[in-house]
Structures are given as structure tokens and as C-alpha cells.
Amino acid sequence: MQKEKVERDKLEKERLVREESRKEAEVERLQHEKAEREKAEAERTAKAAAAKKAEAARIEQERLVKEKAAQERAAKEKAAAEKAEAERAAKEAERKKAEAEHLEKERLAKEKAAAERIEKEKAAAERKQKEREIREKAEAEQQRKEQEEREKTQARTLEKIQQEALEKVEQERLRQERRQEKLETLKFYENFLIQNPKLSKAAEFGYQAAQLRFELGELEQAQALCAQIIMDYPGSPYAGEAQKLFGKISDLRKAMQEKK
Numbered sequence: 396m397q398k399e400k401v402e403r404d405k406l407e408k409e410r411l412v413r414e415e416s417r418k419e420a421e422v423e424r425l426q427h428e429k430a431e432r433e434k435a436e437a438e439r440t441a442k443a444a445a446a447k448k449a450e451a452a453r454i455e456q457e458r459l460v461k462e463k464a465a466q467e468r469a470a471k472e473k474a475a476a477e478k479a480e481a482e483r484a485a486k487e488a489e490r491k492k493a494e495a496e497h498l499e500k501e502r503l504a505k506e507k508a509a510a511e512r513i514e515k516e517k518a519a520a521e522r523k524q525k526e527r528e529i530r531e532k533a534e535a536e537q538q539r540k541e542q543e544e545r546e547k548t549q550a551r552t553l554e555k556i557q558q559e560a561l562e563k564v565e566q567e568r569l570r571q572e573r574r575q576e577k578l579e580t581l582k583f584y585e586n587f588l589i590q591n592p593k594l595s596k597a598a599e600f601g602y603q604a605a606q607l608r609f610e611l612g613e614l615e616q617a618q619a620l621c622a623q624i625i626m627d628y629p630g631s632p633y634a635g636e637a638q639k640l641f642g643k644i645s646d647l648r649k650a651m652q653e654k655k
Contacts, residue, residue: 574611581607585620598628602637609644618644 584604608617
């Protein structure tokens with residue numbers, strides 16, 4: 396066992412020596428990489444400075460070239476402007492002379508045209524007077540016809556309105572009569588249901604009463620009657636009809652509530 400321990404200690408020492416060598420090599424590698432990065436950064440900085448200096452020199456050269464070109468262009472433009480101004484002044488003098496001659500011709504022509512226009516306007520005024528008299532006469536006739544047509548149209552419209560009013564009155568009378576008939580029938584059905592709840596006709600009349608309440612817009616009362624038929628006459632076919640009507644009214648009341 397002592398021999399094995401010595402062997403293990405030996406192997407451990409060798410491993411520690413290898414590990415220390417590996418660490419030293421890693422440190423050297425990192426230092427080398429750092430030195431390489433610093434060197435590359437220095438070279439990049441130097442190149443950037445040189446490029447910046449060259450760019451500044453190029454921009455300055457371009458500025459000088461542009462400045463020289465601008466000075467030359469300004470001199471040319473000044474000479475051209477002076478030449479153009481002299482030509483413009485000469486042309487302006489010629490234009491004014493021609494314009495004076497033209498104005499004189501225009502004045503004479505206008506005087507002649509004015510005399511001719513006065514004669515034409517006189518003749519035109521006489522013609523327009525005649526045309527106006529004819530047009531006024533025709534317009535008066537047209538207005539008379541239009542007035543007659545409007546009076547006829549108003550009479551027809553009034554007659555139509557009166558007829559529609561009479562029809563509405565008649566429709567309302569019929570509606571009230573039908574409503575009164577339904578109310579009387581409803582009263583009979585409900586009294587029958589109250590007085591004869593055990594007769595076979597009670598379920599039928601109760602359902603008919605609920606239907607009439609529904610038609611009259613009394614939804615809550617109609618549902619109450621449906622519920623009564625469903626509970627009191629479960630075996631009757633009218634209980635099923637009452638169930639359908641109850642659901643229909645529920646859907647309608649729900650839709651009305653959502654609209655609010």
C-alpha cells in the first residue's frame with residue numbers, strides 16, 4: 396500500500412506540473428494576443444490619422460479650386476451682365492420709340508372705332524328694345540300658363556292629401572275596431588280560463604289569450620299566460636304551443652333590451 400501511495404503522489408505531482416505548464420502557456424498566449432491587438436490598434440489609429448490628414452488636404456484643395464472657379468465665373472457673369480444691360484438699354488429705347496408710334500396709331504384707330512361703335516350701339520339698343528318687348532310678352536304668357544299649371548297641381552295635391560287623410564282616419568278606425576274586437580275576445584278567453592280552469596277548452600283559450608296579448612304588444616302579460624298554460628296543462632298540445640310562444644317572446648324582449 397505504501398508503494399501505491401508513492402505512485403499516486405508521483406502521478407499527482409506530474410499532473411500539477413503539467414497543469415502549471417499549461418497555465419503558463421495560456422498566460423503567454425493571452426499576453427501575445429494582447430500585444431498583437433495593441434499593435435493592430437496602433438496601426439489602425441496611425442492609418443486613420445493619415446487618412447484624415449489626406450482627406451483634409453483634399454478638401455482644402457477642392458475648396459481652393461472651387462473658390463478660383465467661382466471668382467472666374469463671377470467675373471464672366473459681371474461682364475455678361477454689363478453687356479446685357481447695354482443691349483437691354485438700346486432695345487428699351489427702340490421699344491419706347493415703337494410703342495409711341497403704336498400708341499398714336501391706336502389712338503386714331505380707337506377714335507374711328509368709337510364713332511363706329513356708337514352707331515352700332517344705337518342700332519343694337521333699338522334691336523334689343525324690340526327683342527325685350529317680344530321676350531316680356533312671351534314670358535308673361537309663360538308665367539300665366541305656369542300659374543295655371545301650379546294651381547291645377549296644388550288642387551290635385553290638396554285632393555290627394557285630403558284623400559290620404561281620410562284613408563288614414565279609416566285605417567285608424569279599423570285598427571281600433573280590430574283592437575277592440577281582440578280585447579273583447581281576450582276578456583272572454585281570460586274569464587273562461589278563470590271560471591273554468593278544469594275544462595278541456597281552458598288550455599286552448601288560455602293559449603289564445605296569450606297569443607292575443609302578444610299581438611297587442613303586452614309581452615309580459617303574454618309570457619305570464621304562457622307560463623300558466625305550461626304549468627297547469629302539461630299534457631295539452633297547447634302547452635307545447637305556449638312553450639314556443641314563451642321562447643319567441645323571450646327572444647323579442649332580449650332583442651329590445653339590447654337595442655336600448
